[in-house]
Amino acid sequence: MPAEPGTDRALERRSSYRLTDPGLSELPLEELLAELLVRVQEALEVDTVAILLHDAESKQLVARAAKGIEEEVEQGVRIPVGRGFAGRIAAERVPIFIADVDHADVLNPILREKGIASLLGVPLIVEGELIGVLHVGSLTPRMFGQDDLAVLQMAAARAAPAIEHARLYAELEHEHGVSMVLQRSLLPKRLAEVVGVSVAARYLPAREEVGGDWYDVIELPRGRVGVVIGDVVGHGIGAAALMGRLRTALHSYAIEGHGPGRTLELVDRFVQSLGESAMATAAYAVFDTYTSSLQYATAGHLPPVVISESGTRVLEVTPAPPLGAFPYGRCPEHELSLQSGEMLFLYTDGLVERRGVPLNDGIEALATAVHGARTPEGACAFAVRRLVPPEGLRDDVAIVALRNTPVPAELHVTLPAEPKTLAHVRRMLRRWLNERGAEEGEVAEMTIAVSEACANAIEHAYAPAPATFELHGWARDGEITMTVRDGGRWRAPRGQNRGRGLSIIVAAMDDVQIDRTAEGTELVMRRRIAPK
Amino acid sequence: MSLADVQIMLAASALIAQVTGEIDMSNAEEVGATVIGATPNEADGVILDLSRVDYLDSAGIYVIYGMRASLQARGQVLILVIPPTSPVLDSLRLAGVERPGEVAEAVDEALRMLESRPLQGS
Secondary structure (H helix, E strand, O other): OOOOOHHHHHHHHHHHHOOOOHHHHHOOHHHHHHHHHHHHHHHHOOOEEEEEEEEOOOOEEEEEEEEOOOHHHHOOOEEEOOOHHHHHHHHHOOOEEEOOHHHOOOOOHHHHHOOOOEEEEEEEEEOOEEEEEEEEEEOOOOOOOHHHHHHHHHHHHHHHHHHHHHHHHHHHHHHHHHHHHHHHHHOOOOOOOOOOEEEEEEEEOOOOOOEEEEEEEEEEOOOEEEEEEEEEEEEHHHHHHHHHHHHHHHHHHHHOOOOHHHHHHHHHHHHHHOOOOOOEEEEEEEEEOOOOEEEEEEEOOOOOEEEEOOEEEEOOOOOOOOEOOOOOOOOOOEEEEOOOOOEEEEEOHHHOOOOOOOHHHHHHHHHHHHOOOOOHHHHHHHHHHHHOOOOOOOOOEEEEEEEEOOOOOOEEEEEEOOOOHHHHHHHHHHHHHHHOOOOHHHHHHHHHHHHHHHHHHHHHOOOOOOOEEEEEEEEEOOEEEEEEEEOOOOOOOOHHHHHHHHHHHHHHOOEEEEEEOOOOEEEEEEEEOOOO | OOOEEEEEEEOOOEEEEEEEEEEOOOOHHHHHHHHHHHOOOOOOEEEEEEEEEEEEOHHHHHHHHHHHHHHHHOOOEEEEEOOOOOHHHHHHHHOOOOOOOEEEOOHHHHHHHHHOOOOOOO
16 A cells, blocks of 8 residues: 555545544444444445444443444454553554454454454544543455554544434433333323213323323222322433332322322322431322212412313412421311312423422413313413423323213113122212212212112123123102113022012112013102202 | 122131122023132121122022021021111012021121021031
């Protein structure tokens, strides 16, 4: 190879092969590395090119991209810093030239196996930090000169920041991806379906980072349903993971039957016990579908909102510290009646907080945004459409809405003839009878009677084909009429058990008639209710 | 949410089964089988604590009768715990079963009843 003036030749090569193309730094890491290999190979007319990146934790160089010696990457070659050819380049941060590989300290057997005769390598350094090693090889003995070194160093100098940038970005992307998946998997897969309410929820990630916001809907015993909103302070995988633990903790305390205030207090104790500097805000409400009573409590969280046809109101909350903030934090409970058709709306601060805008204005803007919504889905859609800026959110957002479904004046339902329908029927019935003005004892007795009548219909159902039965109910002049109609032919009650079922119905109602037709059997039950 | 939960505890001479939730034709047999299956032969009896039961239907009453019969066959006794305000009493009253065998108002009362019982024959 003829000797040439180093710098001129190098500059010529640099420009002709676009080794320092600024466009390189825009590429994702894998493409950037692949492109660099090609350009270096062409610029220096070499047989092999390899890039090893420095893993600071293990103090090793990891083969990351290679051309001509792809095995390096495939086999995941790792070279300890300080040892061998690349290791010494990294440790001493100087270029190394090996004219004759056979008689040199080369650690990596692949280089020899490939028949590489000569090697030239340079460190990749960004702002004084070693990030890796770039080396080239020739299968025929070659005296790499000053000009070759200049080209390789130039390539290294321009490539190193691009690699570092792409690597950091890839790490961030990866973390973002992982936390998004984690976040998604920690939120409820589907919302609980509870008789008497309809629910909807949203989780909106922030532009850049995932956060620790969550929502939950929990079916509770005795016709009650719990609604949760929460926000773990902080961002990233850590916040998402803590969110998962807090959601589980709150869910567990809730199904144990604790009220909203006590449930939040127990979650607070749980956060305290973690011994981490963890903190979260949350609101928890329990709605009783039989009585339409709503109990709620908050821990450092923004006040819930109630949406009704007449307008939207922000609920009163007693200020309570966030979960994990102070020992023995107390979360006082509030109670109100969530009227038929009204909606409870819970949200996290990302929905209403805007830079330079007072928080109260943000909450007012939310009240305006959701006004006019008739369903939980509608309320979520209004809030997202009207409050989320087009460029996305700075903070993540969770929202959940629950509506007290209006109770119809008359009951006309067709239900699957399966035993598990009975619990559903009882919840529906207690709500409906309450609304019709029946008092507690009347509700209890009529519920038992109708549940027995439905059990009869379910036993009559033709197996194994899917079957249904009908339940109708209406109130006229202080008298409740309930009918249960099935498609099966009437069978005399069998054994002690079913006889008892019918005697229960007769004992609980004023009048019971059994109509048997070719189409099926209809049980008509009547009972007067005491005027209020 | 499952309709009912059964918590089994072993006292010195009895098995105490506390049921929480609702018992109807969808789960009555399972609840009964769980309690009978957990009862050791050497126990004098079973205390079925219904104080946290919100609903009991005729299928549940039928299963309780069945439990009593199978325990009797093993020389064991069944005592129900039903507090005076329990909704279970509504179902029993409507079914015309005012006293389905031995009934206590609380678990400790049931334990005392069991201890003061005369020993079974032999």
